[in-house]
Amino acid sequence: MKNLTIKPVAAMAFALVLLGTGHAQTTPAAQPQLTPEHFAQLDRDGSGGISRAEYEQFMRESFQKLDTDGNKRLSQTEASTVLTPEQFAAVDKNKDGQIALDEFLDHVMRDFDRYDYDKDGVLQP
Ligand SMILES: [Ca+2]
Ligand SMILES: [Ca+2]
Ligand SMILES: [Ca+2]
Structure with missing residues (x-):
């Protein structure tokens, strides 16, 4: 086991900003830190994992x-609090300058799968 880093969850940047705790306006590329408080807000049913x-x-x-x-x-402006222009371009698959919901979900759910190391469909703290 090499990957012992505690969840450098890229998509969590969205979460942190939207939970009102991020500072993505000034540092959109900064590695988000998922605190137990953030985790608890995502874990709606309190099961101890994020499904x-x-x-x-x-x-x-x-x-x-x-x-x-x-x-x-999402226009570039709307997404500017959570995405750098480079990240925006990566999520905007069809390159129309807008991020549609399916593009957004496709991106963040891929992140979910990437960080779900044991592939049980749940992120543990
Ligand atoms: Ca849960
Ligand atoms: Ca819009
Ligand atoms: Ca698009």
Whole structure:
């Protein structure tokens, strides 16, 4: 086992910002730190782990919060609090300059799978 780092969860940048604890405005590329408090907010049912469903639900809500004009797409401006231009380009698969919900979920759920080391569908603290 080499990977002993405690969850450098990239997508958690979204979470931290939307939980109001991040400082992504000034340091969007900074490695987010998932504290027990953040974890507890994502773990809706208090099971001690973050399931795919809990994660997806949170990310859907996050998307809606970021989408300030409600057009179901994130512009660079709307996403600027959580994504660097490079990250935005990576999520914007079809390169139309907007992040649609499916592009967003595709990206964050891939992160979920990446950090779910034991592949049991749940992120443990
Ligand atoms: Ca849970
Ligand atoms: Ca929008
Ligand atoms: Ca797009």
